[in-house]
Amino acid sequence: MSGNAFLSLTTEEKQRALSELGELKATLASRGLFAGTSGNLSVRVGEYRPEQFHFAITASGKDKSRSTPEDFLFVDQDGKPAESTALKPSAETLIHCEIYRLTGCGAIAHVHTVYNNVVSEWFWERRAVPVHGVELIKAFNIWEEEASIDIPIVPNYADIPRIVPEVTERLDPRIPGILLRKHGIYAWGRDVQEAKKHLEAFEFLFEYVYRWELLQGSRR
Numbered sequence: 001m002s003g004n005a006f007l008s009l010t011t012e013e014k015q016r017a018l019s020e021l022g023e024l025k026a027t028l029a030s031r032g033l034f035a036g037t038s039g040n041l042s043v044r045v046g047e048y049r050p051e052q053f054h055f056a057i058t059a060s061g062k063d064k065s066r067s068t069p070e071d072f073l074f075v076d077q078d079g080k081p082a083e084s085t086a087l088k089p090s091a092e093t094l095i096h097c098e099i100y101r102l103t104g105c106g107a108i109a110h111v112h113t114v115y116n117n118v119v120s121e122w123f124w125e126r127r128a129v130p131v132h133g134v135e136l137i138k139a140f141n142i143w144e145e146e147a148s149i150d151i152p153i154v155p156n157y158a159d160i161p162r163i164v165p166e167v168t169e170r171l172d173p174r175i176p177g178i179l180l181r182k183h184g185i186y187a188w189g190r191d192v193q194e195a196k197k198h199l200e201a202f203e204f205l206f207e208y209v210y211r212w213e214l215l216q217g218s219r220r
């Protein structure tokens with residue numbers, strides 16, 4: 001793909017991306033995962049090269065539990081709108097750009113939950129949430145028995161571009177997700193279905209870790 005790569009996408013390709021995102025947004029919204037307009041979602045379209053790609057992403061500041069014709073827009077690898085629009089891309093678009101650049105994945109989901117916020121703070125000093133031997137680790141395609149994983153945590157700066165190099169440094173190619181401290185999880189996958197699966201697995205594991213830590217504490 002060259003300079004005008006986005007223009008060579010067919011209407012069907014763009015429509016498919018928008019409808020997949022719309023479906024994922026509605027499903028996650030039905031689970032109450034977009035508290036107070038938080039969260040953002042994206043899906044990549046067309047060919048991928050680390051230096052050039054495009055994706056559809058949620059517009060900034062919207063109530064993500066509502067479905068409107070102004071929910072999504074297309075942006076390029078630098079987070080700039082790929083076509084003329086009055087919509088503003090998610091404030092966290094640059095984090096999506098960096099995750100696509102580093103992983104070549106096909107879709108990304110970001111949500112704020114109490115469990116992901118609490119564990120990101122509880123394990124902040126070690127900069128990772130450790131999980132040992134829980135069956136759902138297999139959702140990340142890690143099949144060892146009693147596997148141990150560390151889910152990376154990066155600082156949550158108000159200035160989003162400052163978070164980008166932290167993601168670059170801490171992203172672990174084995175783990176399809178990264179936590180922002182007291183903010184939320186970014187989970188990704190090769191397509192929307194896999195990103196959703198990974199997000200569900202992370203949230204299960206965060207709740208497990210939270211409850212297990214609590215139980216351990218009550219034994220001391």
Ligand SMILES: CSC[C@@H](O)[C@@H](O)C(=O)COP(=O)(O)O
Pocket residue numbers: 036037038039040058059060061062089090091092110
């Ligand atoms: C309203 S609090 C959440 C925001 O600050 C942000 O973290 C978020 O997830 C949503 O931002 P958005 O610009 O709508 O994509």
Ligand SMILES: [Zn+2]
Pocket residue numbers: 038039040092110112183184
């Ligand atoms: Zn957020």
